[in-house]
Amino acid sequence: MSAFPQHLLEGYRTFTSQRLPTEQSRYRELAERGQSPEVMVIGCCDSRVSPEVIFDAGPGELFVVRNVANLVPIYQPDSGAHGVSAALEYAVSVLRVKHIVVLGHAQCGGIRAFIDNNAPLSPGDFIGKWMAMFIKPGEQVGRRDHETMQDFTVRIEKAAVFRSLENLMTFPFVRTPVERGEISLHGAYFGVAEGSLFVLDQAAKKFRGVENDGRRVTDGE
Known part of the structure; x- marks a missing residue:
């Protein structure tokens, strides 16, 4: 067996010498009392899109599940093993989160694989x-028409956020608290190159840029 990656060991040593001392009491509290995050983030496993980094979250603040293209499947109460569904069930039924955020992003490899449809x-x-x-069976995402490939890809990346939000509502244990006003669903989109964040305006069905250092990012469709 090969040696454990050295840069990870160095990163851990940096963590224990610099960050841990300032958060040691928080870790002890989490160990003793358990976690109680108010927010669940469903994000992509892309290494460039870490919810904890993007939202500057401390330990215990976010309950995160990541997969290819930040997708949420439809509710399927069968005999299969469903990782995202299990995480969702735990977040809602045990942790009692108040917000569920679906975080999409630019340059998503899963979405590109879907578009290219290669072997x-x-x-x-x-x-x-x-x-x-x-x-969905019989559905089409839409043709590229006169869009550039970049614009088309961004549109599909954002459509994946809409689809995941739609699929969340197929879960009875999500739909019921949402209808009662106990849980809120949110969509967001992260621009990797610029570090920009767009939050879904669900009434307008558009992504709105979030101000960064007093500068408003151009709104996205």
Whole structure:
């Protein structure tokens, strides 16, 4: 077996010498009392899009589940094992989160794989099967028409956020507290290159840029 990555060990030592001393009491409190985050974030497993970094969250503040293209499947109470559904069930039924955020992002590899629709990367075609749930039977996301590939890709990346929010409401244990006003659903989109954040205005069905250092980011569709 090869050696554990050295840069991870160095990162841990930096954590214990610089960050841990300022947060030690918080970690002890979390260990003794357990976690009680108010926010669940469903994000992509892309290494460039860390919710804890983007939202500058401390330990215990966010309950995070990440997968390819930040997708939420529809509610399927069958005999299968469903990782996202299990995390969602725990967040809502045990932790009693008040907010669920679906965080999409630019340059998403999963979305690009969905658009390109190339040959499977392995006999299992796990990415292909996962991304297939993005589309309902008989549905089309829309043609590219006169859009550039970049604009088309961004539109599909944002459509994935809408679809995940829609699928969240197929879960009875999510829909009921949402209708009671006990849980709020939110959509967001992160621009990797600029570090920009867009939050979904659900009434207008548009993503609005969030101010950064007093500068308002251009709104996105």
